[in-house]
């Protein structure tokens with residue numbers, strides 16, 4: 001399965017972690033960037049389309065600004081990102097130019113993808129670049145991204161990009177070999193997992209412990225990114241980018257390195273994936289057992305009568321999470337009513353709603369088409 005999916009992968013998003021391309025002491029690692037650019041060009045020459053998500057702006061900026069430690073304050077981080085991003089891009093520009101490969105810089109914030117129109121617009125830009133044979137070099141727009149609009153880490157961003165462009169494969173290059181059965185630093189008999197059929201709770205727990213020094217993510221964010229793209233039919237390969245030649249070798253089938261996470265059989269449509277994994281829930285609706293059953297087993301829309309409690313402040317069109325009686329989030333969808341209106345409608349039958357608050361434009365609180373069971 002792994003070999004076949006790697007062989008078939010046409011559109012590939014490659015994510016490069018900070019620690020591979022920059023260090024706080026010596027700044028950008030131009031030699032690394034040159035080598036990785038060469039390897040990505042080789043992947044492209046094998047008939048594949050490549051999009052690159054590269055970290056390293058902040059770490060490179062830290063060195064250039066002569067900062068002693070990783071900045072805590074947001075403005076300093078943003079200043080470092082601004083200084084570092086141009087340097088990072090320049091290094092990629094030079095490296096790819098030698099290979100006669102065109103590149104383009106794309107900087108995104110979460111907001112760019114949370115708005116469906118802007119999401120579609122970003123998709124068109126990226127696919128047009130690919131048609132021109134360009135490798136887009138993508139990063140978070142760290143200079144303007146404050147907490148509410150941040151992806152937070154580039155594993156998450158790369159996962160969103162894989163969905164955005166309908167990729168077949170997400171490759172996450174970092175300074176570790178992949179996912180181990182246990183923490184290899186503490187347990188010498190820990191083994192590398194070559195194929196992970198599904199991200200289970202157990203896998204998530206194992207991924208929770210490891211982390212690397214320079215990046216923001218560690219293994220946990222990689223596994224979360226893999227889990228989300230798997231729902232969209234995208235496979236993920238976590239690979240050590242420090243080992244020269246590994247990236248082309250796995251595509252040629254001459255290396256079994258890294259951890260390969262299989263995609264799920266069920267594939268959400270782009271819009272439903274966007275609702276489930278790009279949008280952030282602004283509130284929660286606690287549902288009774290009957291409503292949970294109607295949504296999960298019978299494929300129904302959510303009606304006001306099944307709502308037990310409303311939390312958060314949201315307006316029509318916002319994303320909300322649905323919870324069962326144990327508080328477990330089992331669905332997410334776009335609501336037709338504000339939290340204030342739902343507060344008055346909850347638990348009521350349609351006829352009672354007409355009597356007490358008047359006729360409403362919609363009968364459903366969340367229409368089936370706007371609802372995803374997680």
Ligand code: GLU
Pocket residue numbers: 018054055056057058059081139140142152153154155214215216217
């Ligand atoms: N966007 C950040 C940078 O380029 C990296 C975030 C991350 O490490 O995941 O410096």
